[in-house]
Amino acid sequence: MEKEKTIIKVKDMTRHYNTNGIVVKALNNASFEIKKGEFIAIMGASGSGKTTMLRILGLLDKPTKGQYTINNLDVVNLPEEERNYYRLTQLGYVFQDYALINEMTASENVHILSLMEGKSKKESLLNAKEALENVGLGDKLERVPNQLSGGEKQRVAIARAIAKKPRILFADEPCANLDTHTSGQVLEVLKNLNKKFNQTIVMVTHELWHTKYASRVIQLKDGFIVSDKRRR
Numbered sequence: 001m002e003k004e005k006t007i008i009k010v011k012d013m014t015r016h017y018n019t020n021g022i023v024v025k026a027l028n029n030a031s032f033e034i035k036k037g038e039f040i041a042i043m044g045a046s047g048s049g050k051t052t053m054l055r056i057l058g059l060l061d062k063p064t065k066g067q068y069t070i071n072n073l074d075v076v077n078l079p080e081e082e083r084n085y086y087r088l089t090q091l092g093y094v095f096q097d098y099a100l101i102n103e104m105t106a107s108e109n110v111h112i113l114s115l116m117e118g119k120s121k122k123e124s125l126l127n128a129k130e131a132l133e134n135v136g137l138g139d140k141l142e143r144v145p146n147q148l149s150g151g152e153k154q155r156v157a158i159a160r161a162i163a164k165k166p167r168i169l170f171a172d173e174p175c176a177n178l179d180t181h182t183s184g185q186v187l188e189v190l191k192n193l194n195k196k197f198n199q200t201i202v203m204v205t206h207e208l209w210h211t212k213y214a215s216r217v218i219q220l221k222d223g224f225i226v227s228d229k230r231r232r
């Protein structure tokens with residue numbers, strides 16, 4: 001098999017929060033690489049530093065020290081505007097609370113971003129339809145969020161994140177508000193995107209059974225990586 005390209009390189013990534021003189025060492029000297037097409041699950045107990053790590057990887061926060069590159073680009077030290085642009089155009093996000101606009105249909109929730117980016121209405125609509133089909137919601141394009149189940153809402157959020165074909169898809173506990181059965185469906189959707197499009201995914205979870213959908217599991221404990229294992 002052809003060797004996959006390294007997309008993410010992290011060296012000594014550290015994040016200490018300083019609140020009124022009290023320092024919390026949320027993440028310490030994390031070093032690892034991620035190849036294109038990996039589906040990473042970041043595991044660990046509450047407070048172990050999972051969200052801290054995901055926010056830094058997703059350019060929503062900066063490390064206290066350490067290096068981080070995406071495709072050899074030093075994304076930590078990009079000028080603020082370029083960093084924001086990179087985040088908007090190259091990275092996709094799914095959070096536990098869906099963050100959909102209630103007044104808009106599934107299709108509108110997905111295509112509004114590409115309209116704002118200046119794409120034509122026709123192209124935006126087509127992209128949205130394709131993204132929603134890829135998460136199994138091709139028949140629910142015109143539903144508003146309160147006509148959708150929790151799992152369907154999360155799948156709309158995933159469609160919104162993948163519509164721009166991001167280099168990396170980040171998900172922080174995407175199943176936190178879902179029951180076991182629905183969680184399985186959402187994880188299955190992520191796994192399919194990973195397989196079908198070789199989509200690189202970094203997902204935070206604290207449920208052990210969720211890790212079976214991933215290709216690699218990074219385990220955090222008290223802000224340290226304590227294990228890093230490939231599953232397939």
Ligand SMILES: Nc1ncnc2c1ncn2[C@@H]1O[C@H](COP(=O)(O)OP(=O)(O)OP(=O)(O)O)[C@@H](O)[C@H]1O
Binds near residue numbers: 045046050206
């Ligand atoms: N903005 C902040 N200011 C100060 N401390 C913070 C901040 N954000 C997180 N922390 C602390 O950093 C540590 C790691 O937090 P983090 O949110 O990364 O954990 P987590 O693994 O995502 O936990 P959970 O499973 O509960 O979401 C915790 O001790 C937390 O209290």
Ligand SMILES: [Mg+2]
Binds near residue numbers: 050051052
């Ligand atoms: Mg968290």
